[in-house]
Amino acid sequence: MHILMIECNPNGIAGIANALELGHDVTFVSADPDFYLGASPLAEAAFAHARCDVIKSAKVFSIDELERLAKEVHAAKPVHGVMTYSEYHTVHAASVARSLGLPGMSVDGALNARHKHRTRLTLQDTDVRQPRFVHVAEPTSGDAMEAAVREIGFPCVVKPSDGTASLHVLLLRDEEELAAYLAELASVADYGRGVTRIPDIVVEEFVEGELVSVEACVLKGGEIVNLGITDRNLSGFPYFIEMGLTYFRGHPLQDELFAMNEKVLEGLGIDFGFIHAEYILAADGPVLCEVNGRLTGGIVPQLMELSSGVNAYLEVIRQALGERPQLPIPGDLIASGHWFGSPVEGELVSIGFDRIKDAPGFVEALAYAKPGRQVSRLSKSNFDWLGHLIFTGKDRDEAAGRVQAALDDIEFTLSVQVAR
Missing domain, CATH: 3.40.50.20 (Rossmann fold)
Structure with missing residues (x-):
């Protein structure tokens, strides 16, 4: 084929x-x-x-x-x-x-997932809970953004409608931060690799709560299968950087999340493929964060395979070829991963994992950067990651606990210039 x-x-x-x-x-x-x-x-x-x-x-x-x-x-x-x-x-x-x-997703469904303002507008008159939001189609002058922020109020979250990896997603707390954000975004015309940025911005109320995602697959004929839940630990406010995650079943709100996810995908017209949808677990229930019309990214497919025995990358291909995919539903073994970055800017000398590899549940320790490379401080987005660890355990708590403990045993050396 x-x-x-x-x-x-x-x-x-x-x-x-x-x-x-x-x-x-x-x-x-x-x-x-x-x-x-x-x-x-x-x-x-x-x-x-x-x-x-x-x-x-x-x-x-x-x-x-x-x-x-x-x-x-x-x-x-x-x-x-x-x-x-x-x-x-x-x-x-x-x-x-x-x-x-x-075979493929409907173009309208793909657009509704890809552009965050379309997600919000398409679902705004349904019973899917979303943050209060304002879609700013022409933010270049700043006036429309300022009006949107006044309507939502501080603190609020601003995000490009077509962004990914938490790039240029920011929690704004005052007018000064808004002005700085607009000045920075004005210089961003593309995301690299020829990907041009659309001007649309979404301004949303800040909803506090744990972030999780529901991984799902929409089979031929529109059948939605919720596979499992990934908890997603964030760091770096006012930025939103994903740092750790665990793929599992059995979350206390699983039934509610699965039912809500089906409403979201049906409402957006998403009719094919592996789907990744994120939800904020507010005090009074789940709130839709965003939807991605593709297989979840990062190391999650690897966590899926460790727990289910199913290679999700390969199943995306099989589904595109018109076959019915095997579904990576979590099993008895649970996998957890955590990324790490540098606390300061400098030149990377070495990253060592010797003290980690014999720990219970160890699967992988991987560095993304080679010695001699200039690295930035972990501060703004997922692009600041320098590597990751993966561990397994008998349940969510054991797997996540093991990977958290191992972070302290990474041997990390930087050459840093000290200002005089």
Whole structure:
């Protein structure tokens, strides 16, 4: 079978490797293939594989251009499935799948998930609980943003409608922070790899509570299967940086979350694929945070496989090819992960894990940065991560406790310039 992959994410390169191992052909389209060579240890071998064709196109973010390119690829070698692991390209994958007559999410459903203002507006007259919000379509002058913030009140959360990885998501507490935020965002025209930013901003009330996500899969015919819950520990206020997570079943609010998730996906018209939806557990019940029309990212697919025995990256591919996917529902073994970063800016000298590897439940310790690299302080977004740890346990508490304890045993050396 021939798979057309539209961009990816660093961890998702494992999916390309999986597909090649199974004998599939992969055409990978990217604005910057070299990005993945520097971000994934699997990319070099995958891209060099005889059945992997890498197409570099600076116009891959243009849906019209991408559809034209996809039809050329399809004419040369029929495509059997279209997919992406990239949040930025979910609408692109849905559009190309539609243009080729292949399985995929409806384009409207993909748009409703991809753009946060569409999520809010589509669900605003339903019984799905959301934060109070204002959609600012033209924030360039600052007047519309200031009016929106006055309507919501401080503290409030501001986020680009098409962002991801908590980039440019900020808790605002006063007018000074609003002015600084607008000045910073004005200089952001794109997110890299040719991904242009739309101007829309969402201003929301700040809802306090634990953040969790419901991982789900919408099967052929629209059947929604809720797979499990991922608790998501945040750090770094006023920014929102994900630091730790555990994939499991048995949350006290699981039934309520699963029922709400079905209403959300049906309301948004999401009719196909693996879906990641986030909820804030406020004092009076769950509140919808956001929806992502693709497989959950980061290390969560790895946690899924450890607990369920099912490779979620591979199941995304199988579903795109028209097959019924196996579902990674958590089992008796629970997996937990935690990212780490640098407390200060400096040059990385070394990261060591020798004191961790013999600990009970240890699965993996991985550094993303090599010695000699300049690293920033963990402060603004998930892009500040320098590595992660993964542990397992018999339940949520044991797995999360083990990975938390191991953070203290990372051997971390930086060279820091001291101001005189």
